Amino acid sequence: MYVMDNEHRYCDEILRPIVVPFIHDHHFMLQHDNAQPHVARICTQFLEAENIPVLAWPAYSLDMSPIEHVWGALDRRIRQHVPVSANIQQLRTAIEEE
Structure with missing residues (x-):
């Protein structure tokens, strides 16, 4: 139930x-x-x-999980930003722009 x-x-x-x-x-x-x-x-x-x-x-496989690839790609793109985000608001803005 x-x-x-x-x-x-x-x-x-x-x-x-x-x-x-x-x-x-x-x-x-x-x-x-x-x-x-x-x-x-x-x-x-x-x-x-x-x-x-x-x-x-995909069932039970993190390496095949599409969302894991999305987060990895987003992380790589954010790390390329110059200047680096100095606070949470700047990081949020950078993420939203991507």
């Missing part, structure tokens, strides 16, 4: 009110990990019905 509640909550509280409008407005793909609520049949059917494209997440 607990897992079913999580699946329904994920669809009702995250996907429907937040993800669907954002993705449709900005033409993004959704990527989530393989957590049970994310891959539950009710959620995958909901995403298909809403025509939400989902980027596959």
